[in-house]
Amino acid sequence: xxxxxxxxxxxxxxxxxxxxxxxxxxxxxxxxxxxxxxxxxxxxxxxxxxxxxxxxxxxxxxxxxxx
Amino acid sequence: xxxxxxxxxxxxxxxxxxxxxxxxxxxxxxxxxxxxxxxxxxxxxxxxxxxxxxxxxxxxxxxxxxxxxxxxxxxxxxxxxxxxxxxxxxxxxxxxxxxxxxxxxxxxxxxxxxxxxxxxxxxxxxxxxxxxxxxxxxxxxxxxxxxxxxxxxxxxxxxxxxxxxxxxxx
Numbered sequence: 001x002x003x004x005x006x007x008x009x010x011x012x013x014x015x016x017x018x019x020x021x022x023x024x025x026x027x028x029x030x031x032x033x034x035x036x037x038x039x040x041x042x043x044x045x046x047x048x049x050x051x052x053x054x055x056x057x058x059x060x061x062x063x064x065x066x067x
Numbered sequence: 068x069x070x071x072x073x074x075x076x077x078x079x080x081x082x083x084x085x086x087x088x089x090x091x092x093x094x095x096x097x098x099x100x101x102x103x104x105x106x107x108x109x110x111x112x113x114x115x116x117x118x119x120x121x122x123x124x125x126x127x128x129x130x131x132x133x134x135x136x137x138x139x140x141x142x143x144x145x146x147x148x149x150x151x152x153x154x155x156x157x158x159x160x161x162x163x164x165x166x167x168x169x170x171x172x173x174x175x176x177x178x179x180x181x182x183x184x185x186x187x188x189x190x191x192x193x194x195x196x197x198x199x200x201x202x203x204x205x206x207x208x209x210x211x212x213x214x215x216x217x218x219x220x221x222x223x224x225x226x227x228x229x230x231x232x233x234x235x236x237x
Contacts, residue, residue: 003082003083003084003085004082004083004084004085005085005087006084006085006086006087007086007087007088008086008087008088008089008090008100008101009088013084017085020087021125021126021205032072032074032087032088032125033072033125033126033205034072034126035069035070035072035126035128037072037074037088037125038072038073038074038088042072046069046070046071046072047070049070049235050068050069050070050237053237054068054237057237
């Protein structure tokens with residue numbers, strides 16, 4: 001049975017996940033692969049998480065060097 | 068450097084329509100995404116339609132891995148009776164990937180664990196049928212199945228929050 005993939009934002013339907021991920025959603029102006037597709041909050045949270053991860057990595061590397 | 072892009076998807080219907088990037092997990096007496104709970108309330112002593120949802124990585128960005136999936140609910144189910152929120156999510160004796168079937172309002176095999184009310188100590192939703200599974204590229208988790216049962220004393224309405232958590236490795 002064919003699975004239908006439906007965009008929850010623009011409601012367009014696709015016959016494959018690849019086509020869904022590749023479409024530019026008119027509601028957001030970007031594709032679902034873009035963090036902006038999930039709204040500015042998700043993008044900001046992602047960015048902050050990456051920053052925290054980098055800081056943790058730097059701190060861990062600093063700790064190793066001290067040894 | 069960019070973080071992974073992750074959405075929650077839900078499957079509905081006989082032919083499996085997978086709606087991507089859902090905006091809520093309202094549950095009720097209709098098999099539909101973003102259920103309207105006012106129009107489709109749960110009668111006392113019945114079950115909601117089961118929800119089949121999954122965590123979908125649409126783009127892994129520059130990360131190398133997504134794993135350690137945890138799902139739980141925060142907030143009470145409501146007053147006036149004894150209500151249960153059941154799921155296939157579990158930290159031990161995981162039953163493998165839950166197969167999709169047209170959502171029903173009856174009990175579903177394997178969807179019999181109490182939904183955690185706080186963050187589980189370890190993964191409770193699998194990837195590729197295993198709790199230690201991981202995504203290293205775009206892809207999805209196993210289906211999370213969950214359903215609420217009410218008893219005869221149930222009164223109208225409650226609001227709680229579903230939480231979906233993952234680890235992302237740079």
